[in-house]
Amino acid sequence: MLMLRLLIALALIFVMIRAAPVASADDDIVFADFENATYGSWTVTGDAFGPGPAQGALPNQMPVSGYLGHSLVNSFFHGDGSTGTLTSPLFTINRSFINFLIGGGNHPGETCINLLVGDRTVRTTSGPDSEHLDWASWDVSALRGKSGKIQIVDTATGGWGHICVDQITLSDSRKAPVIVSDVLYDETYRPQFHFTAKTNWLNDPNGLVYYAGEYHLFFQHNPSGIDWGNMTWGHAVSKDLVHWKQLPDAIKPDKLGTIFSGSAVVDWHNTSGFGVGGEPPIIAMYTAAGDTSPESKGAPFTQCIAYSNDKGRTFTKYGSNPVLPHIVGGNRDPKLVWFKPTRSWTLALYLDGDEYGLFTSPNLKQWKQIQTIKMPGSSECPDFFPIKVQGEKTQKWVLTGANGHYIIGDYDGALFKPDGPPQVSDTGANYYAVQTYSDIPAKDGRRIQIAWMSGGKYPEMPFNQQMSFPCELTLRRFPEGLRLCRNPVKEIQKLYFHKVTLETPFVLAKDERKYSYATVNGIVYDLAVEFEPGPASDLSFDVKGAKIAYNSREQTITCLGRTTLLPQVHGQVKLRLLVDRTSIELFGNDGRVSMTSCFVPSPTKNSKLSMLVDGDSVHVKSFELNPMRSIWGTELFPASMRSSAIQRHNEQ
Numbered sequence: 001m002l003m004l005r006l007l008i009a010l011a012l013i014f015v016m017i018r019a020a021p022v023a024s025a026d027d028d029i030v031f032a033d034f035e036n037a038t039y040g041s042w043t044v045t046g047d048a049f050g051p052g053p054a055q056g057a058l059p060n061q062m063p064v065s066g067y068l069g070h071s072l073v074n075s076f077f078h079g080d081g082s083t084g085t086l087t088s089p090l091f092t093i094n095r096s097f098i099n100f101l102i103g104g105g106n107h108p109g110e111t112c113i114n115l116l117v118g119d120r121t122v123r124t125t126s127g128p129d130s131e132h133l134d135w136a137s138w139d140v141s142a143l144r145g146k147s148g149k150i151q152i153v154d155t156a157t158g159g160w161g162h163i164c165v166d167q168i169t170l171s172d173s174r175k176a177p178v179i180v181s182d183v184l185y186d187e188t189y190r191p192q193f194h195f196t197a198k199t200n201w202l203n204d205p206n207g208l209v210y211y212a213g214e215y216h217l218f219f220q221h222n223p224s225g226i227d228w229g230n231m232t233w234g235h236a237v238s239k240d241l242v243h244w245k246q247l248p249d250a251i252k253p254d255k256l257g258t259i260f261s262g263s264a265v266v267d268w269h270n271t272s273g274f275g276v277g278g279e280p281p282i283i284a285m286y287t288a289a290g291d292t293s294p295e296s297k298g299a300p301f302t303q304c305i306a307y308s309n310d311k312g313r314t315f316t317k318y319g320s321n322p323v324l325p326h327i328v329g330g331n332r333d334p335k336l337v338w339f340k341p342t343r344s345w346t347l348a349l350y351l352d353g354d355e356y357g358l359f360t361s362p363n364l365k366q367w368k369q370i371q372t373i374k375m376p377g378s379s380e381c382p383d384f385f386p387i388k389v390q391g392e393k394t395q396k397w398v399l400t401g402a403n404g405h406y407i408i409g410d411y412d413g414a415l416f417k418p419d420g421p422p423q424v425s426d427t428g429a430n431y432y433a434v435q436t437y438s439d440i441p442a443k444d445g446r447r448i449q450i451a452w453m454s455g456g457k458y459p460e461m462p463f464n465q466q467m468s469f470p471c472e473l474t475l476r477r478f479p480e481g482l483r484l485c486r487n488p489v490k491e492i493q494k495l496y497f498h499k500v501t502l503e504t505p506f507v508l509a510k511d512e513r514k515y516s517y518a519t520v521n522g523i524v525y526d527l528a529v530e531f532e533p534g535p536a537s538d539l540s541f542d543v544k545g546a547k548i549a550y551n552s553r554e555q556t557i558t559c560l561g562r563t564t565l566l567p568q569v570h571g572q573v574k575l576r577l578l579v580d581r582t583s584i585e586l587f588g589n590d591g592r593v594s595m596t597s598c599f600v601p602s603p604t605k606n607s608k609l610s611m612l613v614d615g616d617s618v619h620v621k622s623f624e625l626n627p628m629r630s631i632w633g634t635e636l637f638p639a640s641m642r643s644s645a646i647q648r649h650n651e652q
Contacts, residue, residue, distance in 0.1 A: 029095065029170040031150070032088065035069050039086060046084020048154040048162065050077035057131070062561070064164060066133030066602075067101055072166035075104070075111075075154035080161035087116075088150040096141040098123070098150075099175035100168045103133035105160030106457050106600075109153075113165055115140070116149045128600045129160050129457065132545060135603065137174035177603045179460045185632035189458045189600065191580045192524045192630040193495055195236060195244050195467040197221055201228055202465050204333075204381060204433035205450045207250075207264030207284050209312075210440050215241050216312050217450065218284070219467070220261060223249055226464050231258040231289065235312070241448070241470045241491045243631050251286060251306055251315050256322065257296040261333040261381055262286030262303075264312075266439045268338075271345070271363045274307040282308040283364055284315060285347070287332035288322060300326035303334050303349065305364055324359070324367050328352045333381045333402075336364070337438070342413040348384035348399065356382050356399065358416060370414055375422050378405045381433045386411075387447050390476045398475070398484065400425070404434045404451065408475070408482050425484050427564040428586070428595035430455050436473065447473040448489060456582055456598030468596055469578055469585060478592070485591035488578060492526060495628035502623040508539070509617040526626040527577045527609075533568070534616025542610045543579055545602030548586065550575070552616070559586050560597045572621065 032042075034053040050058075053071035057064040061076045073086060098115065104127035105111040115123035115138060123138040154163050169175070179188045190196060200222050207218035214237045221234030233251035236244045251259045264284040267275065274281040284306045290299025302322030306315040324334070329352030339346045339360075347359040347367060358371040378401025388395050396419075397411040404425040409418040425434075432454035436447050451468040458464055471486040533539060533552035540549035549558045550566065550573060557566040557575070566573060566588045578585040586595040609625075 027095070027172045030167070031091065031098075031170055032168040033069060034071050034073055034166055036071075041089045043087045044084065045087075046082065046154075048075035048077055048082040048084035049073065049086045049152075061162075062131045064103065064131045064133070066103060067164070067166040069166075072101075072133070072164055073152055074162070074164050075152070076162040076164075080105075080159065081157045082162075083155050083157060085154070086152040090147050090149055093140050093143045093146050093148055093170070095170035095172050096139065096144065097171050097174045098138045098140055098168065099171055100125075100136055101133040101166040102136050102164065103127055103131055104163040105129060105156055107156040107160065110156040111161065111163040112153050113163070114151045114153060115143075116151055117143060117146055122148075127160070127163050128602075130545075130600070130602070131164070132602055133164055133166055135175040137176040139174070181460050181462060185630070187461055187463075189461050189582050190463070190632075191466045191582055192632065193242070193492075193578075193628055194453070194469055194580055194583060196463045196465070197234055198246050199462045200224065200226055200464065202234060202463075202467075203228065203452050203454065204261040205435045205452060205467060206233055206261050206286070208435050208437045208448075208450060209264040209266060209282060210437055211266050211282055212311050213239060214311065215239075215437065216264065216282075217244065217467070218250055218264065219452075221249060226462075231260055231292070233259050233284070233286065237312070240494060241489050242494050247313065250312070251284060251317075253293055253295065254288070254317070255295050255299070256288035256302060256304060257290040257299055258288075258292045260287035260289040260301075261433065263335045263435070264438065265336045265338065265345075267307075267364065269343070272305075272307065272365065273363070274309070276309050279309065282312050283336070284308070285323075285334045285336050285364070287334065289332070290326075301330050301332050302326050303331075303347075318365070320365070323365050324349075327357070327369075331357075335382050335384055335435075337384055337386075339411075339413045344413065346384065346411075346413070348382040350380050350382055350402075354379060356401075358384075360413070371416060373399065373407070373416060373418075375399070375401050375405060375407060377401075377422060378403055381435070383435050385436055385447060387473065387475045389482065390474045392477075396475060396482065400434055402433050404431055406484060420481065423483060425486065426451075426594040426596050427562060428597040429560065429562055430583070430598040431468065431594075431596035446489070449473050449486065451596060453583060453596060453598050457600050458582065459600065466583065466598075471591075471594075474591070476592075483592065486594040487587055487591040488526070488576075488585075492578075492628075493626075495631065496526070496626040497629050498627055500625040500627070502620070504620055504622050506620050507617050508611065508613040508620060510613070510615065523627050524580045524630075525628055527579065528575070528622070528624045528626075530572060530574045530621040532572045532619040532621060534618065536615040537618050538614035539618050540612045540614075541577070542608050542612065543577065543584060544599075544608060546584060546599050548575075548577070548584070557586070557588055557593065557595070559584060559595045560599055562595060562597070564593060564595065566593045 038052040054074035058076045106129040108126045112126040114121045203220040217236045219234045235247045235250040238244045290296045303324035304321035306317045335348040345361045359367045361367045381402035383400040400406040405422040407418045430453040433452040436449045470489045537552040576587040
């Protein structure tokens with residue numbers, strides 16, 4: 001077989017990165033490069049940093065990259081459970097910037113590097129939850145002439161409980177790219193096709209309901225802080241599940257408590273009596289989280305309702321709240337669903353531990369408990385909904401927990417009968433508080449889900465956390481039984497602006513190691529690849545520095561360090577990747593596998609998209625890349641840069 005050196009036309013798609021010039025070597029003072037066998041005059045406490053600099057990864061650690069020379073500071077000595085500090089001698093700050101390479105865990109104050117002036121920490125940076133080291137820079141121009149110390153800290157003992165540092169340099173120029181935080185909706189780490197609050201913290205999606213041509217997304221929101229607290233229902237609306245407009249907060253705390261998670265429905269038959277003028281009200285049911293604010297001190301967690309007569313723009317709290325008093329523990333997160341055969345409402349409620357309760361009501365005001373259900377391995381945020389088996393008339397009911405684990409069964413309005421044990425719907429690191437839409441029109445008929453991408457990192461941003469991209473759930477039969485599948489809603493195509501395809505099929509052969517498809521600086525995209533691996537193939541993708549790998553021997557897929565089974569179908573594998581500025585959502589074999597993950601891209605690898613083959617050759621059946629526009633109206637792709645030929649390179 002001839003060695004492949006294919007030149008295939010692609011679209012050159014990139015955006016300018018705001019970056020300051022790299023420091024001139026003549027101006028730099030290398031304060032510490034950690035190339036010696038010991039730490040010299042640095043003071044060591046604890047056992048995390050070992051007897052001296054490490055030469056790369058330590059035992060049981062993932063590969064470490066990005067450091068310079070042979071050695072670096074690595075506090076993984078004896079694993080993540082070890083702790084300690086490493087402190088430099090006193091020095092004079094005589095340049096405007098301190099640059100350094102940093103990797104390891106993102107635990108502010110626990111896995112970090114600090115600049116100490118006197119007894120105060122005046123600058124600090126934590127790791128990125130990555131074993132790849134990237135440049136970080138402190139502007140210390142205001143501190144020139146002062147004396148200080150560098151202290152590297154590891155006091156964390158859990159996952160990512162270590163820090164990696166190298167090449168501490170004093171310079172008059174910054175080494176790291178500038179992080180933009182003051183250009184609204186175009187900040188460095190602002191997702192471009194996932195919903196985020198304009199400012200401050202968000203978490204669980206709440207009250208997902210469709211009415212009068214609008215998809216409502218209520219969400220847990222802290223209106224006054226970047227971290228969790230002061231829980232209020234934020235509110236956004238969309239005509240197409242893609243472009244969102246944030247509205248004023250919808251439901252605010254009161255004497256019963258702050259406003260925790262819940263759901264919303266359209267009361268088409270006005271069972272509540274809250275409708276006016278022949279228009280059905282939107283009813284929101286939420287947890288009043290007692291004792292979580294000074295105003296609610298001593299109050300328990302109870303369930304309350306509020307209603308809207310103006311298409312969700314304003315809500316009035318029911319005067320006789322709570323409609324469901326405290327039952328047990330931290331009972332919370334009510335999910336409403338209309339059960340048509342009995343013309344009554346069903347409520348799924350998290351109780352305590354791994355238990356959920358089902359309740360019924362004729363009017364959303366008086367409730368009777370009918371069942372308690374255990375879901376081992378899950379807690380919080382139930383969802384409960386009917387769904388038909390794809391290609392059949394059979395209807396099943398599905399109960400999900402916050403982590404997306406689900407039980408399939410039958411429901412008759414009085415009893416839910418599970419068919420079997422809980423199943424897992426997503427194996428990524430950032431998938432939580434899953435909820436589906438109520439009142440999707442029958443002519444549409446889709447079951448649409450949104451999750452909170454819990455635990456994402458957004459350094460120096462005015463917002464915190466993001467939602468997943470909306471996905472359609474389908475229930476399909478497999479040899480192992482019925483399983484939920486997840487795929488992005490079709491409306492994502494509204495964001496496509498220039499399809500890039502490769503002439504297929506083609507072969508990535510053994511010894512032809514790496515293929516760079518494009519320089520895609522900071523773009524966001526939807527990538528679909530179908531391939532036929534050999535018996536011993538390893539096919540990996542480098543996506544903005546993140547590794548995604550398929551192992552044909554084990555038939556597994558790995559994304560951002562997490563691995564799950566992805567069996568071949570007739571010898572082939574389908575992968576789809578939604579890549580935003582701070583997230584990757586992977587869908588395997590038409591949604592049979594789902595992995596929802598956040599990451600902070602490496603600034604030095606943010607332009608990378610490549611494929612790498614190890615072992616047997618891989619037959620690529622199709623390759624389609626769809627760069628996407630921003631949902632916020634920001635211009636990601638200047639017109640002058642959208643269309644230019646580029647070659648696909650075979651890098652030996």
